[in-house]
Amino acid sequence: MHATSLAFEAQSKVALANPALQDAMGNIKTGWQANRTRAAAALPEFEALRDRGRAIKNHTLQHLDLYLEMFEEKVTAQGGHVHYARDAAEARTIVLDLCRTAEARAVTKSKSMVAEEIGINEYLEANGIERIETDLGEYIIQLRKERPSHLVGPAAHLTKDQVSDTFHEHHHTPRIEDPAALVAEARRVLRQKYFEADVGITGANFLVAETGSFVTVTNEGNAELTQGLPRTHVVITSIEKLVPTMDDAFTLLRLLARSATGQEFSSYTTLMTGPRREGDLDGPENLHIVLVDNGRTKMLGTAFQEMLRCIRCGACMNHCPVYLAAGGHAYGWVYVGPMGSVLTPQFAGIENTYTLPNASTFCGKCEEVCPVRIPLPKLMRHWREVQFERNLTPPTARWGLKVWGFFARRPALYRLGTSFAMGMLGLFGRKAGRFKQLPLAGGWTVSRDLPAPAGTTFMAAYKKSGARVR
Amino acid sequence: MSDSRTVLLDRVKRALGRTPEEDARASERVATWARESRAAFVPARGQLTPEDRIGLFIEYARAVQTEVERVSGPDAIPAVVSRYLRRQNLPQKLVMAPEPALDEADWSSQPLLRITRGTADDSDQTGLTLATAGVAETGTLLIASGSERPTLLAYLPETCIVVLATDRIVGSYEQAIQLHLDETGDLPRSLNFITGPSRTGDIAQKLELGAHGPRRLFVVLVDPEGSAPGPADRGP
Numbered sequence: 001m002h003a004t005s006l007a008f009e010a011q012s013k014v015a016l017a018n019p020a021l022q023d024a025m026g027n028i029k030t031g032w033q034a035n036r037t038r039a040a041a042a043l044p045e046f047e048a049l050r051d052r053g054r055a056i057k058n059h060t061l062q063h064l065d066l067y068l069e070m071f072e073e074k075v076t077a078q079g080g081h082v083h084y085a086r087d088a089a090e091a092r093t094i095v096l097d098l099c100r101t102a103e104a105r106a107v108t109k110s111k112s113m114v115a116e117e118i119g120i121n122e123y124l125e126a127n128g129i130e131r132i133e134t135d136l137g138e139y140i141i142q143l144r145k146e147r148p149s150h151l152v153g154p155a156a157h158l159t160k161d162q163v164s165d166t167f168h169e170h171h172h173t174p175r176i177e178d179p180a181a182l183v184a185e186a187r188r189v190l191r192q193k194y195f196e197a198d199v200g201i202t203g204a205n206f207l208v209a210e211t212g213s214f215v216t217v218t219n220e221g222n223a224e225l226t227q228g229l230p231r232t233h234v235v236i237t238s239i240e241k242l243v244p245t246m247d248d249a250f251t252l253l254r255l256l257a258r259s260a261t262g263q264e265f266s267s268y269t270t271l272m273t274g275p276r277r278e279g280d281l282d283g284p285e286n287l288h289i290v291l292v293d294n295g296r297t298k299m300l301g302t303a304f305q306e307m308l309r310c311i312r313c314g315a316c317m318n319h320c321p322v323y324l325a326a327g328g329h330a331y332g333w334v335y336v337g338p339m340g341s342v343l344t345p346q347f348a349g350i351e352n353t354y355t356l357p358n359a360s361t362f363c364g365k366c367e368e369v370c371p372v373r374i375p376l377p378k379l380m381r382h383w384r385e386v387q388f389e390r391n392l393t394p395p396t397a398r399w400g401l402k403v404w405g406f407f408a409r410r411p412a413l414y415r416l417g418t419s420f421a422m423g424m425l426g427l428f429g430r431k432a433g434r435f436k437q438l439p440l441a442g443g444w445t446v447s448r449d450l451p452a453p454a455g456t457t458f459m460a461a462y463k464k465s466g467a468r469v470r
Numbered sequence: 471m472s473d474s475r476t477v478l479l480d481r482v483k484r485a486l487g488r489t490p491e492e493d494a495r496a497s498e499r500v501a502t503w504a505r506e507s508r509a510a511f512v513p514a515r516g517q518l519t520p521e522d523r524i525g526l527f528i529e530y531a532r533a534v535q536t537e538v539e540r541v542s543g544p545d546a547i548p549a550v551v552s553r554y555l556r557r558q559n560l561p562q563k564l565v566m567a568p569e570p571a572l573d574e575a576d577w578s579s580q581p582l583l584r585i586t587r588g589t590a591d592d593s594d595q596t597g598l599t600l601a602t603a604g605v606a607e608t609g610t611l612l613i614a615s616g617s618e619r620p621t622l623l624a625y626l627p628e629t630c631i632v633v634l635a636t637d638r639i640v641g642s643y644e645q646a647i648q649l650h651l652d653e654t655g656d657l658p659r660s661l662n663f664i665t666g667p668s669r670t671g672d673i674a675q676k677l678e679l680g681a682h683g684p685r686r687l688f689v690v691l692v693d694p695e696g697s698a699p700g701p702a703d704r705g706p
């Protein structure tokens with residue numbers, strides 16, 4: 001899938017000037033962000049669980065080959081099939097072949113970010129297979145031909161009015177505004193689709209090596225209907241979703257809902273093991289699990305291995321000032337927010353995405369809330385280094401960095417320069433307390449004010465306070 | 471396919487770069503891990519006396535819009551179910567899991583109630599099934615699939631009624647699975663953990679119930695005959 005991440009700046013400018021988007025993004029702060037804080041505080045073991053979560057993922061990644069083999073063996077023993085895909089193209093071919101074997105005309109799909117990543121949606125449609133998203137948010141953006149703008153809430157960028165318009169236009173029904181009625185309408189339309197589908201495609205939140213099970217988590221119950229009604233169930237997932245044991249899966253599940261939406265537990269957590277058993281009255285007869293690499297093994301054994309711990313909870317974006325202002329679409333690809341800024345360059349190439357690791361204020365909030373303690377700011381800085389080494393940094397920034405480097409290596413000169421600049425800024429800005437406009441920084445002050453500095457530098461104030469400078 | 475398998479596993483092995491001696495130790499570490507992760511990180515919250523577990527289950531279940539009513543003995547179930555349907559203005563009709571344990575209740579005591587047994591289809595408005603366990607930690611139900619407990623009963627109908635015996639309320643998810651394993655020795659195709667009715671926040675993050683699955687979830691808590699429930703736990 002083509003990434004438009006290089007246009008981050010332009011795309012976020014559009015986003016900042018879009019009142020509907022700013023409205024929709026405001027909901028995240030009062031909703032998910034506040035709820036996470038409450039849910040984390042309500043569980044005394046939450047911080048200990050985070051440490052354990054990190055340890056589980058680290059251990060699994062360190063022994064990934066062994067766990068992959070264990071998982072495959074168990075799935076096969078239960079009558080399921082495991083497929084390996086080296087890259088996105090191979091994954092698409094595998095899934096299409098499975099659909100063809102099932103003679104599928106229509107497939108239902110429950111939200112899977114790996115499916116988005118490999119671009120299966122367009123591919124199935126181009127090959128004449130109707131695809132219906134069943135997660136309500138995904139369904140809304142499918143109608144609008146948009147990309148998800150959030151890991152957990154793909155339509156988090158839309159207001160209720162926009163959803164009203166979309167349904168009115170596509171369902172050919174009178175325009176309704178009541179959210180409950182909108183949900184009921186989607187329910188009615190999608191109900192039929194579940195029964196018409198020949199194949200159900202879902203993702204998986206976790207794969208359990210010791211039992212060959214996989215876990216889906218939803219609030220709507222759409223994953224269970226997607227896999228439970230058609231004859232064939234295809235799971236599109238990736239190799240880092242493995243955990244050793246069922247108990248490990250539950251440790252991470254205790255972190256997932258609380259970090260994502262601040263719920264104690266999502267409404268539906270389902271642990272599936274193999275296809276329909278003898279005597280079962282429902283469930284899929286055929287089970288296929290597609291394990292995608294698509295660049296993940298390149299991260300193993302490097303600084304980016306830590307990113308493979310990600311459980312896709314979305315907490316980092318819910319707490320990111322840049323994401324909350326710019327929205328998900330500005331990031332230009334499937335993964336957004338801080339985790340996207342680290343992952344997208346890996347998948348789409350740093351040369352196509354080098355703006356992303358720079359789209360950060362380095363406030364550190366993302367790392368603070370990440371349930372598996374991924375050092376996101378550090379990893380973004382890694383990309384910046386790669387970018388600088390490969391000469392991808394724009395000339396003005398390179399020049400600026402060089403000038404800064406010159407002074408930084410000469411502390412006396414540096415202090416002289418900064419105290420002069422701070423003195424000037426303080427002098428001119430003290431009255432209003434902030435700058436609405438600054439020469440050479442027009443782009444920065446369009447959508448925010450720069451607080452006027454104190455008129456002195458940190459180092460000077462530090463010395464004056466009597467603290468020892470080491 | 472087998473080719474991609476080799477390539478992929480090879481990529482992983484190369485990235486991890488273990489020597490043959492380290493390989494042996496890695497297998498050992500994997501075995502140790504499985505032993506040590508067994509229920510090692512269960513929060514204290516649900517680890518209570520049986521009666522307190524029941525109380526905690528009810529509290530968390532109600533917090534996520536599950537309706538709960540506690541009765542004494544299986545014979546009280548049909549009347550409670552019938553009354554619930556009336557209160558919700560729903561027809562006296564339901565599809566019930568072909569679970570023999572549900573036959574302990576005397577359904578003929580409610581002659582108006584029309585009952586079919588099996589899994590649900592699109593026309594069924596109300597489904598009734600039996601929970602394998604209740605998890606006090608978050609007010610969660612566990613329903614293990616099987617020939618007597620079809621999974622769709624809990625997902626297709628707009629109203630889902632679940633019967634749960636109070637002596638099957640445990641502290642944690644792990645204990646709930648263990649309860650099932652102790653009795654059957656086998657993982658079923660599907661372990662369904664259900665915490666409240668279906669919901670979505672996908673329209674402007676406003677909570678709406680009944681997105682795809684049930685709009686209403688009603689749990690009938692059944693105490694073993696003779697042990698009267700505490701007055702505080704009586705349902706509405």
Ligand code: SF4
Nearest residue numbers: 310311313314316370
């Ligand atoms: S990086 Fe951490 S916070 Fe962000 S989605 Fe992944 S697990 Fe969640």
